[in-house]
Amino acid sequence: MPERFSRIIVALEALVLLAPTSLIALWAAVFLLGSGLGDGVRHAEPIPLVFFLISTMSLACGWVLVVDFVAGGWSRLQHGPILLWIFAASGAVLSLASAVVVLISELGENSLPLDNLGGFGLMAFGAPALIPFAHVLLERVLRTPNSAGKLESP
Numbered sequence: 548m549p550e551r552f553s554r555i556i557v558a559l560e561a562l563v564l565l566a567p568t569s570l571i572a573l574w575a576a577v578f579l580l581g582s583g584l585g586d587g588v589r590h591a592e593p594i595p596l597v598f599f600l601i602s603t604m605s606l607a608c609g610w611v612l613v614v615d616f617v618a619g620g621w622s623r624l625q626h627g628p629i630l631l632w633i634f635a636a637s638g639a640v641l642s643l644a645s646a647v648v649v650l651i652s653e654l655g656e657n658s659l660p661l662d663n664l665g666g667f668g669l670m671a672f673g674a675p676a677l678i679p680f681a682h683v684l685l686e687r688v689l690r691t692p693n694s695a696g697k698l699e700s701p
Contacts, residue, residue, distance in 0.1 A: 549617040550620055553686060558617045560679040572602050573667040575614060598641075605638020606673070609680055616683050616701060624687040632684075639680050642673035 615623040649671045687696045 554617050557613055557679060557682050561613045564675040565679050568673055571672045572606055574671055586597050599640055604634045606632040612680055612683050621686055621690045628699050635680055639677055645670035646674040
């Protein structure tokens, strides 16, 4: 697939999937922050605060990766900081794990106590953002400098 076409598709994925997911995640992050603080900073619960930090950092890093690819193409992804990929991937893994746990809980006879997981179930709302993340990840991994703008296998 030509890189220009792929950049347009990633931009559309960002508008259709990543933007609404980001708004929902920000709402959930505010909820997690509020539930993590509970009775004040001195009595903060660490697990919701950790989910809050991971979700906001991974979304921000994911947006940077998407904008880098749309604006600068494959070369910007190749030369970008590895920390962006680490933070975005950590959010993707947590979101996928949360979606699996919620799905298993809903399909199984014995429902899991999702309310006791400190907001872990809310991370499943980030599942639609996995599509643009997977797209830029595949662009970085599979596109080669010799492919003349076309996606190839290594």
